[in-house]
Amino acid sequence: MQQTIAALLALQELDTEIYRLRDELRRLPDERAARRAQIDAMIARKDETAARSRQSRLKIKEIEDLTTIQRQRMRKVEHESTQTRADMALLAAYQHQIKSLKRDISQAEEEGLALVSDADAVEAEAARMAAEIEQSEQVFAQFARNVELEVAQAREKLAALETRRRQRLSPEVQAEAFALYERLLASRAGVALAELDSRICQQCYMEVPVNLYVRVAKGDRVVQCPSCDRIFYVRV
């Protein structure tokens, strides 16, 4: 049985590394996807901002076109008013029209100016966002290259370890003990064994009774932790 425990300990050593690598192979692509999503969200916000500035520019253009028409109309009315000096009533009507056109133009110009300063600010914000995105893309590209490299290395190491694991499956491990080990490995996140040190399980920190400690120390059978179920071993 001491041989079984020793063989399981040797396996555990490999499995700890195998679990660490598998975890890394899950974590790295997840982290890459999270970073990508972050940049994509930035791009969406920047596109939205750029669309807002385009809309502002269109509105400004509309106002400019409208005031151009109003100015033409005003000149026309001014010209007509100079032709009708005799008719005081008509002249008064023209004067009134000119006044109201002037007011409309002035209002439109004010509105246009406010929109221009707003559009300038939004455009500056979009440009700032674009610069930030470019920088993030560069950092991401470097990160993605590193991830690719690390994933390739981890896969290679994992394959080598899995080969070594198959070779290490020695006949001195009893089938029953090995099956228990495999079950615990899967259910206890890759840690099937627990060192028992001064009657304390070093995985769950539960204290065990003296008689149980004695059984583990004797090493003639597989003893599991009453709390976390892991297979106990003692350092000799």
Ligand SMILES: [Zn+2]
């Ligand atoms: Zn335990």
